[in-house]
Amino acid sequence: MSTYRLNNLLAPAAVAVIGASPRPASLGRAVLDNLRSAGFKGEIGVVNPRYPEIGGFKTVRSLGELAFVPDLIVITAPSRTVAKIIADAGERGVAGAIIISAEMGRGKGSYAEAANRAARTSGIRLIGPNCLGIMVPGSNLNASFAAHMPRRGHLALISQSGAIAAGMVDWAAVKNIGFSGIVSIGDQLDVDIADMLDYYAGDIETRAILLYIEAVTDARKFMSAARAAARVKPVVVVKSGRMAHGALAAATHTGALAGADAVYGAAFRRAGMLRVFDLRELFDCAETLGRVSAPRGKRIAILTNGGGIGVLAVDRLAELGGIPATLSKEVCDKLDAVLPPSWSGSNPIDITGDADAERYAAALAVLLADPENDAILVMNVQTAMASSSEIAKAVIRLVGEERIRRSFFKPVFAVWVGADDSVTQAFDAAAIPNYPTEDDAVRSIINLVRYREAAQLLTEVPPSLPKEFDPDSEAARAVIEKALAEGRSWLDPIEVGALFAAYQIPMVPTLAAVDADAAVAWAEPFLAQGVTVVVKVMSRDITHKSDVGGVVLNLTSAEAVRTAVGEILARAAKLRPTARLDGVMVQPMIMRRKARELTVGIADDPTFGPVIVFGHGGTGVEIIDDRALALPPLDLPLACSLIARTRVSKLLQAYRDVPAVKDGAVALTLVKLSQMAADLPEIHELDINPLLADENGVVVIDARVVVRKAIRKFAGLGNATFAVKPYPSEWERHLVMKDGWRVLARPLRPDDEPAIHEFLTHVTPEDLRLRFFAAMKEFSHAFIARLTQIDYARAMAFIALDEATGETLGVVRIHSDSIYESGEYAILLRSDLKGKGLGWALMKLIIEYARAEGLKFVCGQVLRENTAMLRMCRQLGFEAKTDHSEPDILNVTLPLTDESARAAAKA
Numbered sequence: 001m002s003t004y005r006l007n008n009l010l011a012p013a014a015v016a017v018i019g020a021s022p023r024p025a026s027l028g029r030a031v032l033d034n035l036r037s038a039g040f041k042g043e044i045g046v047v048n049p050r051y052p053e054i055g056g057f058k059t060v061r062s063l064g065e066l067a068f069v070p071d072l073i074v075i076t077a078p079s080r081t082v083a084k085i086i087a088d089a090g091e092r093g094v095a096g097a098i099i100i101s102a103e104m105g106r107g108k109g110s111y112a113e114a115a116n117r118a119a120r121t122s123g124i125r126l127i128g129p130n131c132l133g134i135m136v137p138g139s140n141l142n143a144s145f146a147a148h149m150p151r152r153g154h155l156a157l158i159s160q161s162g163a164i165a166a167g168m169v170d171w172a173a174v175k176n177i178g179f180s181g182i183v184s185i186g187d188q189l190d191v192d193i194a195d196m197l198d199y200y201a202g203d204i205e206t207r208a209i210l211l212y213i214e215a216v217t218d219a220r221k222f223m224s225a226a227r228a229a230a231r232v233k234p235v236v237v238v239k240s241g242r243m244a245h246g247a248l249a250a251a252t253h254t255g256a257l258a259g260a261d262a263v264y265g266a267a268f269r270r271a272g273m274l275r276v277f278d279l280r281e282l283f284d285c286a287e288t289l290g291r292v293s294a295p296r297g298k299r300i301a302i303l304t305n306g307g308g309i310g311v312l313a314v315d316r317l318a319e320l321g322g323i324p325a326t327l328s329k330e331v332c333d334k335l336d337a338v339l340p341p342s343w344s345g346s347n348p349i350d351i352t353g354d355a356d357a358e359r360y361a362a363a364l365a366v367l368l369a370d371p372e373n374d375a376i377l378v379m380n381v382q383t384a385m386a387s388s389s390e391i392a393k394a395v396i397r398l399v400g401e402e403r404i405r406r407s408f409f410k411p412v413f414a415v416w417v418g419a420d421d422s423v424t425q426a427f428d429a430a431a432i433p434n435y436p437t438e439d440d441a442v443r444s445i446i447n448l449v450r451y452r453e454a455a456q457l458l459t460e461v462p463p464s465l466p467k468e469f470d471p472d473s474e475a476a477r478a479v480i481e482k483a484l485a486e487g488r489s490w491l492d493p494i495e496v497g498a499l500f501a502a503y504q505i506p507m508v509p510t511l512a513a514v515d516a517d518a519a520v521a522w523a524e525p526f527l528a529q530g531v532t533v534v535v536k537v538m539s540r541d542i543t544h545k546s547d548v549g550g551v552v553l554n555l556t557s558a559e560a561v562r563t564a565v566g567e568i569l570a571r572a573a574k575l576r577p578t579a580r581l582d583g584v585m586v587q588p589m590i591m592r593r594k595a596r597e598l599t600v601g602i603a604d605d606p607t608f609g610p611v612i613v614f615g616h617g618g619t620g621v622e623i624i625d626d627r628a629l630a631l632p633p634l635d636l637p638l639a640c641s642l643i644a645r646t647r648v649s650k651l652l653q654a655y656r657d658v659p660a661v662k663d664g665a666v667a668l669t670l671v672k673l674s675q676m677a678a679d680l681p682e683i684h685e686l687d688i689n690p691l692l693a694d695e696n697g698v699v700v701i702d703a704r705v706v707v708r709k710a711i712r713k714f715a716g717l718g719n720a721t722f723a724v725k726p727y728p729s730e731w732e733r734h735l736v737m738k739d740g741w742r743v744l745a746r747p748l749r750p751d752d753e754p755a756i757h758e759f760l761t762h763v764t765p766e767d768l769r770l771r772f773f774a775a776m777k778e779f780s781h782a783f784i785a786r787l788t789q790i791d792y793a794r795a796m797a798f799i800a801l802d803e804a805t806g807e808t809l810g811v812v813r814i815h816s817d818s819i820y821e822s823g824e825y826a827i828l829l830r831s832d833l834k835g836k837g838l839g840w841a842l843m844k845l846i847i848e849y850a851r852a853e854g855l856k857f858v859c860g861q862v863l864r865e866n867t868a869m870l871r872m873c874r875q876l877g878f879e880a881k882t883d884h885s886e887p888d889i890l891n892v893t894l895p896l897t898d899e900s901a902r903a904a905a906k907a
Contacts, residue, residue: 045066063089504672665698684707725793816855825846857895
């Protein structure tokens with residue numbers, strides 16, 4: 001639905017340029033010349049009231065005077081006239097507009113706001129303003145002012161910068177790499193990054209998507225589109241402004257560690273996107289993705305005639321997480337048979353400096369047939385003893401033969417040090433990725449590996465949480481509401497303990513004392529049991545207690561406690577004279593000598609909302625700077641992945657006489673924090689430091705919690721703070737069918753994949769055809785994963801389960817359009833359950849959901865022969881109209897508001 005009318009915009013039958021000028025250096029003239037030189041096959045119109053002819057095209061004074069209705073208009077006119085042009089275009093039935101004009105302004109009263117309002121009236125899609133334009137080689141469309149037109153290929157580029165898009169075109173021309181489309185989106189008045197991700201995710205001509213991002217505006221929509229796209233093809237992103245913000249303005253360790261760029265990195269990782277850090281790396285990814293598929297693993301064989309460069313490649317491979325492929329005895333025997341005795345005998349396969357084309361080809365043939373490697377890097381250093389160009393020809397010939405012979409071809413990469421242009425051009429023509437250095441090559445190979453791993457993670461089915469984890473969210477909410485009602489932003493230690501108890505996070509007993517007498521009274525029961533105590537300053541104005549000497553450990557007597565309290569409060573008053581001192585905290589000393597000190601918590605990012613932070617804890621947490629971030633909600637695999645990205649993760653394993661940390665204890669704590677963030681959006685920052693972890697589990701030693709009134713960041717019901725919308729449990733329903741048949745309808749979850757596989761075996765081929773508009777013989781894991789991994793932001797799916805047997809009975813889903821105005825539904829039931837009222841009940845449920853989410857319409861497409869569905873739609877109030885482009889399909893629409901009903905009746 002977010003791709004509404006984009007096909008008309010990116011593959012138009014007719015185009016009009018509005019604002020073209022006869023001046024050679026003008027934007028309008030550049031666009032007009034590009035349209036002509038690209039060989040656009042459709043009609044081209046030119047609108048300009050001042051000149052009768054421009055560049056050989058006869059002009060008209062207004063859009064209404066054109067003899068045809070263009071699908072696309074390109075606007076280079078003054079910004080003050082754009083809104084009127086959009087309104088006129090809407091009246092004529094134009095599908096889309098590219099606004100190249102700049103200086104449109106932002107916000108209420110601006111030219112941009114007026115143009116957007118005019119577009120919404122008629123449904124015109126807008127790209128821009130302030131953009132380079134678009135280039136679609138497959139449609140011979142160059143509606144831009146770029147200097148060159150790229151060749152046709154399988155890469156899509158979406159860029160917030162026109163200069164970056166133009167630079168990519170120039171680079172691609174040199175490298176002979178083609179594009180399925182290049183879109184400069186400019187200020188994203190309407191069409192944004194997410195819309196284009198949706199479009200190119202479904203475009204069969206696009207094999208990979210490249211993104212240049214400066215900032216994300218609608219994080220939830222972006223994450224939804226990015227995750228959907230990355231499940232089906234590589235999405236590579238480079239973001240500028242990495243050093244613009246060092247860290248959030250924060251009061252806790254956790255907040256300080258959650259730097260803005262680190263949050264973007266966490267978002268890209270969660271979406272399954274491949275992040276690169278500069279244009280060179282983006283170009284290298286384009287080089288690779290434009291020519292080969294990702295290897296199935298990270299075992300790389302390196303074939304070279306230079307031992308030094310081979311070792312450098314292996315070093316870089318190990319540094320980036322790759323694995324040098326192991327050569328089996330069988331493979332070594334085969335290489336012995338075709339290579340001189342002086343070859344290296346291991347990987348890298350150094351075939352010595354006098355290797356000629358024949359020797360390279362013989363060794364490469366063995367490696368191509370070896371199942372113990374996943375990709376091959378062939379490198380050559382020029383020598384006087386063999387022709388580098390002849391060696392390149394031999395490699396190209398062998399790779400070409402292998403591609404013909406096998407359905408899945410093991411990728412081969414090339415590094416020809418100091419190669420002349422003819423060798424590079426030969427590799428380019430043969431679609432073999434080639435690089436000037438071993439570093440460039442290895443980085444590109446590992447980027448491909450990272451993409452495959454990320455894509456695999458997106459399709460994995462997470463395990464269910466332990467049944468014993470049943471948080472008392474109401475008790476926790478009462479704690480927070482009390483603090484907010486009293487005008488406090490910090491929870492006191494007792495409240496923090498109650499909060500953690502509600503979420504089953506173990507915490508050392510913490511008691512608040514206003515003075516030394518109260519502290520002694522709390523300490524004496526511990527001391528009587530032979531347990532030493534610790535006393536800590538309690539102040540919402542002192543972030544780091546150790547900065548003021550606010551922690552005293554190993555107190556063994558009442559007198560020692562009394563003395564420690566006096567000294568702590570005196571030091572704090574001297575070093576922080578303006579701080580409010582609320583007393584001290586008293587805790588029993590936890591003696592876990594082999595425990596690891598960790599830090600975990602929740603930070604709040606202005607763009608992406610809550611972020612979970614994990615890392616090395618203790619007083620040196622910022623200096624050590626060993627932390628990783630992830631966007632919630634987290635399941636156990638995501639939590640384990642977060643932990644694994646830190647150096648301290650290695651310390652969680654057993655070493656010397658130190659036992660391993662209890663399996664899963666730290667990961668489960670992160671999942672509990674994630675659930676806490678979902679249930680309690682009032683938590684602004686939460687910092688646990690340290691969290692002690694050992695073979696017995698975890699325990700919180702110290703924690704701080706900042707609360708504030710919840711701020712809605714994103715539209716829709718339920719949690720409005722997560723960029724990745726959490727599971728909407730509030731939509732679980734118990735339905736009663738005919739004869740008292742009870743059905744549970746709940747939002748679909750990723751772990752429903754096995755149930756969906758089983759369910760589809762109970763649906764006839766004919767019913768599958770009516771649902772999917774095509775014969776469906778089998779359903780792959782990847783296909784079902786895309787159906788079950790709902791992000792709940794722009795899409796919802798309900799699964800219906802028999803309450804008695806647990807069997808899956810049916811599924812209904814809805815997906816909203818880009819402006820969250822209309823949602824397209826689809827429904828499928830078990831074929832043996834028709835006529836029992838289940839379809840009616842599920843349709844009522846999805847309509848209820850759409851209305852609650854604020855959608856104005858529910859729509860769908862139904863085959864004309866599907867009379868049962870059409871009958872139910874009419875009974876529910878849908879209107880049915882023939883699809884003009886597909887006479888066998890009826891478009892059904894249900895208005896959900898009085899306003900939308902009036903609009904539908906008028907249409």
